[in-house]
Amino acid sequence: MFVEPQRSDPEVLAKKRAVNPNVRTPGLMEWITDDDGRIVNFRIAGETTWSRFVDLYSAWFFNNFVTYIPLHFVRQAYLRAFGASIGKDTAINRGTNVWSIRLIVIGDRVSIGFRCLLDARAGIAIGDDVIIASDTHMIAGGHDINHPDFPPAPNPPDPIVIDHHVWIASRAMILPCLIGSGAVVAAHAVVVNDIPPLGIAGGVPAKVIGKRNPDALRYSGKFKVPLF
Numbered sequence: 001m002f003v004e005p006q007r008s009d010p011e012v013l014a015k016k017r018a019v020n021p022n023v024r025t026p027g028l029m030e031w032i033t034d035d036d037g038r039i040v041n042f043r044i045a046g047e048t049t050w051s052r053f054v055d056l057y058s059a060w061f062f063n064n065f066v067t068y069i070p071l072h073f074v075r076q077a078y079l080r081a082f083g084a085s086i087g088k089d090t091a092i093n094r095g096t097n098v099w100s101i102r103l104i105v106i107g108d109r110v111s112i113g114f115r116c117l118l119d120a121r122a123g124i125a126i127g128d129d130v131i132i133a134s135d136t137h138m139i140a141g142g143h144d145i146n147h148p149d150f151p152p153a154p155n156p157p158d159p160i161v162i163d164h165h166v167w168i169a170s171r172a173m174i175l176p177c178l179i180g181s182g183a184v185v186a187a188h189a190v191v192v193n194d195i196p197p198l199g200i201a202g203g204v205p206a207k208v209i210g211k212r213n214p215d216a217l218r219y220s221g222k223f224k225v226p227l228f
């Protein structure tokens, strides 16, 4: 018997789109079932076998080779060529891994550290002057853990949206959420809920532990050392 997988809340997506109208998300998943109604696979509306192949192997090649090339402009040109939107004066350092390159949207003067993970299979949108410290993982996708067939969930997928002047400290883990402008995520936090603008959040799961001075948001997030 077919069991409908978890649906996403349209209001959650609308709230994220209001903060960053450029956010890109995949289409609705259509389930492929066997004779008993069990989910054996899925199709994403608007995608073809070729586009899924390109999506998967462009990221695979980046993660295994391109991300280790010590030339910043080569790495960025590759990501842009496969559809990522990356603003001016933005840096993505070596060893950072990606999935679904075309669903990555990054603003101007953003610094992304070494060995981060941008798993954009449900979409990742980052505003301007955001600093993301090394070893941070951003995972915008998941599974319906209460469904007998463990399908991807929710449907349609729920992206990560990070507004401008956010600082994410080392080794944080960001799951689908909205991080408000000027917020800070403390080192090693696991963010499972939205963080309000100027909120300082830390811990597992991350909770608001302080508030940032709104006058502190005049800096540029541009990476300060020569780019390799």
Ligand SMILES: CC(C)(COP(=O)(O)OP(=O)(O)OC[C@H]1O[C@@H](n2cnc3c(N)ncnc32)[C@H](O)[C@@H]1OP(=O)(O)O)[C@@H](O)C(=O)NCCC(=O)NCCS
Pocket: 131, 132, 133, 134, 168, 169, 170, 184, 185, 186, 187, 188, 189, 200, 202, 203, 209
């Ligand atoms: C978030 C951060 C900036 C806060 O620094 P701070 O303002 O000096 O905060 P304090 O050390 O005074 O701590 C304030 C409170 O937050 C708590 N706290 C601090 N860091 C925390 C963390 N990573 N996780 C959970 N709680 C944290 C403290 O325990 C303290 O709680 P208390 O008031 O109940 O005692 C800092 O802890 C941090 O995570 N720095 C990241 C460094 C880093 O990753 N650098 C990368 C370079 S880009």
